[in-house]
Amino acid sequence: MLGARSRCFIAAAGLLLLAGSAQAGGSNQTWVASFGTDTGNCPQTAPCRTFRYAITKTPSLGVLSVIDSADYGPVTITKSVSILAIGAEGAIFDGAPAAVTVNGTNIEVWLRGLTIDLFGLSQAGIVFTGGSALHIQDCTIRGTTYGIDFVPKGGASELYVSDSLITNTRTHGIMVAPNSNGSVKAVFTRVHVENAGGHGFTFSGAGGGINAVLNDSVAAGNHSNGINVQGGAGSPVQVMVDRSASVGNTVRGVFANGALVRIGDSTVTGNQTGLAVTGGGTIASYSSNKVNGNVNDGAPTTVSYK
Amino acid sequence: MQRVIPTLCAAAAVSLMLVAPALALPKATWVSPAGNDTGTCPITAPCKTFQYAANNTRAGGAINVLKSGEFGPVNIAQSLSIIAVGAEGAIRSAAGGAAITINAAGAEVFLRGIKVDLSGTPHNAIQYSAGAALHVRDCTFTGGHAAIKFEPSAGTNQLHVSNTKITNVDAYGITVAPTGTAVAKVVIDRTIVSHSGYMGLALSSAGGSLSATVRESVVSGALSFGVVSSHFGGPAEVMLDRVSVANNGSFGITSEDATIRVGNSVVSGNLNGLQNPGGTDVIASYGNNKIVGNTNSDGTPTSTIPMK
Numbered sequence: 001m002l003g004a005r006s007r008c009f010i011a012a013a014g015l016l017l018l019a020g021s022a023q024a025g026g027s028n029q030t031w032v033a034s035f036g037t038d039t040g041n042c043p044q045t046a047p048c049r050t051f052r053y054a055i056t057k058t059p060s061l062g063v064l065s066v067i068d069s070a071d072y073g074p075v076t077i078t079k080s081v082s083i084l085a086i087g088a089e090g091a092i093f094d095g096a097p098a099a100v101t102v103n104g105t106n107i108e109v110w111l112r113g114l115t116i117d118l119f120g121l122s123q124a125g126i127v128f129t130g131g132s133a134l135h136i137q138d139c140t141i142r143g144t145t146y147g148i149d150f151v152p153k154g155g156a157s158e159l160y161v162s163d164s165l166i167t168n169t170r171t172h173g174i175m176v177a178p179n180s181n182g183s184v185k186a187v188f189t190r191v192h193v194e195n196a197g198g199h200g201f202t203f204s205g206a207g208g209g210i211n212a213v214l215n216d217s218v219a220a221g222n223h224s225n226g227i228n229v230q231g232g233a234g235s236p237v238q239v240m241v242d243r244s245a246s247v248g249n250t251v252r253g254v255f256a257n258g259a260l261v262r263i264g265d266s267t268v269t270g271n272q273t274g275l276a277v278t279g280g281g282t283i284a285s286y287s288s289n290k291v292n293g294n295v296n297d298g299a300p301t302t303v304s305y306k
Numbered sequence: 307m308q309r310v311i312p313t314l315c316a317a318a319a320v321s322l323m324l325v326a327p328a329l330a331l332p333k334a335t336w337v338s339p340a341g342n343d344t345g346t347c348p349i350t351a352p353c354k355t356f357q358y359a360a361n362n363t364r365a366g367g368a369i370n371v372l373k374s375g376e377f378g379p380v381n382i383a384q385s386l387s388i389i390a391v392g393a394e395g396a397i398r399s400a401a402g403g404a405a406i407t408i409n410a411a412g413a414e415v416f417l418r419g420i421k422v423d424l425s426g427t428p429h430n431a432i433q434y435s436a437g438a439a440l441h442v443r444d445c446t447f448t449g450g451h452a453a454i455k456f457e458p459s460a461g462t463n464q465l466h467v468s469n470t471k472i473t474n475v476d477a478y479g480i481t482v483a484p485t486g487t488a489v490a491k492v493v494i495d496r497t498i499v500s501h502s503g504y505m506g507l508a509l510s511s512a513g514g515s516l517s518a519t520v521r522e523s524v525v526s527g528a529l530s531f532g533v534v535s536s537h538f539g540g541p542a543e544v545m546l547d548r549v550s551v552a553n554n555g556s557f558g559i560t561s562e563d564a565t566i567r568v569g570n571s572v573v574s575g576n577l578n579g580l581q582n583p584g585g586t587d588v589i590a591s592y593g594n595n596k597i598v599g600n601t602n603s604d605g606t607p608t609s610t611i612p613m614k
Contacts, residue, residue, distance in 0.1 A: 085392075091370065165443055167441050195466070245495075248491035269567075290569045
């Protein structure tokens with residue numbers, strides 16, 4: 001717990017540093033509040049009411065902050081910006097085309113403290129179709145189609161998710177699927193995906209390559225595979241699962257279909273099948289995993305020591 | 307005229323769209339200690355109690371805590387979220403034996419940031435009798451009989467608890483007991499259960515079946531038992547991964563005909579470490595636990611099983 005807090009603090013300090021130069025000028029920081037109105041430039045003394053409006057007044061590299069709890073509506077982000085809700089509920093309860101859409105060129109976006117619930121609507125929580133990096137921290141996402149749909153159209157993109165919870169999505173909790181000519185590096189730290197209608201975490205290399213790490217994360221009670229990794233199109237897809245758990249999923253705990261999964265210090269239990277591969281896929285184990293209590297435990301394909 | 311007709315049609319369509327939601331309960335409602343239990347609890351006119359707000363929130367919707375306060379017990383009869391972020395959503399009393407009652411087949415319930423204090427009462431913080439899934443995140447529970455009593459009698463039921471703290475309950479921290487045909491799938495992560503009056507975690511297949519994973523958690527200072535799993539009826543399988551079971555008054559880990567697997571965990575400072583009287587009791591170790599420093603006896607696992 002302390003470690004998590006320390007990391008949060010460091011991340012927050014980093015954000016403040018990022019925001020520092022902006023605040024000095026007085027214009028790179030915008031604010032929204034439950035009592036705000038969508039006029040002017042959204043200074044703290046006259047906050048705005050919606051993310052959609054405030055984002056237009058937030059310059060590139062700026063910060064949009066939440067003053068108090070409220071539903072601030074969906075937002076499309078096309079520039080480098082941070083949206084921060086700290087000590088307040090920054091909610092998004094509507095989603096057209098998604099609760100949060102990130103689509104830019106070479107942009108880096110931070111999202112912190114958002115509560116997204118689309119109540120079973122037919123939209124995704126956070127959709128990323130273009131940019132260099134997306135950071136998601138302390139967010140909860142529920143009742144969407146995909147929780148996070150990370151599908152960059154090209155170039156190299158990075159996804160960092162930490163201390164976040166995704167539950168009760170209609171389809172996959174987290175989908176990573178770069179289009180052709182794209183590639184993704186992704187890191188998930190202390191991320192839970194619970195009771196998704198499809199897979200918990202799913203990675204598809206049908207378009208571009210993927211290098212992902214799950215650290216201290218949990219895929220539980222999902223209605224297909226907990227961690228689903230698919231290669232394709234000759235693109236390397238490799239996922240490292242470390243100190244994580246894939247438990248109680250309806251189909252498989254960890255599934256490698258034409259892709260490489262490395263797994264260490266992790267727990268795979270309570271699934272229909274624990275470990276499974278097909279299509280030339282590999283599950284390489286560090287011989288430190290607890291794989292018992294599945295209807296069929298399965299086994300890693302190779303063992304890796306270092 | 308050709309331009310007017312489409313305009314009228316559009317206007318009619320818009321008015322229909324505006325009218326339709328007004329007939330339904332809102333998907334998001336708000337509570338505040340300064341609120342009043344009238345209307346449908348929009349953020350501009352928040353309500354005062356969880357129960358009134360629950361009765362006026364659409365199935366699958368969310369009650370949100372606007373400002374810290376005590377919002378009273380709630381009986382949840384449909385899919386619902388109750389969310390307190392950046393504010394304290396407190397419950398300090400019970401109705402019908404529990405602060406939060408969940409008895410709705412098929413319901414998905416999500417609780418975040420809720421603080422229940424039932425000190426001095428014999429009631430439960432959460433009593434779950436029916437539903438599909440209960441997610442408990444960032445909550446704290448103090449006092450009362452049990453913090454979470456998860457007792458489904460039919461169907462598959464998921465219990466997910468994370469980043470949660472349970473202290474000083476009179477009897478059980480978390481007790482899971484699926485009866486009849488019920489299947490309970492449980493995950494407890496980064497949760498601390500300390501100073502329970504009887505048992506920290508009581509994970510049983512009480513006629514139904516149970517599969518539970520506890521990870522990165524602490525069960526300490528229970529007056530009697532730390533972690534107990536009992537097999538009555540269907541299978542009871544429990545995985546303990548990086549769990550510290552410490553300083554409990556009688557036994558750290560107890561298997562009653564259940565299968566408990568333990569890895570990377572600590573069992574220390576208890577009166578006795580492992581309790582597996584024999585027969586079909588299983589406490590299987592992955593051979594990488596620290597089972598040491600228990601007062602009377604550390605106990606021994608029934609078997610050592612390989613990791614993969």
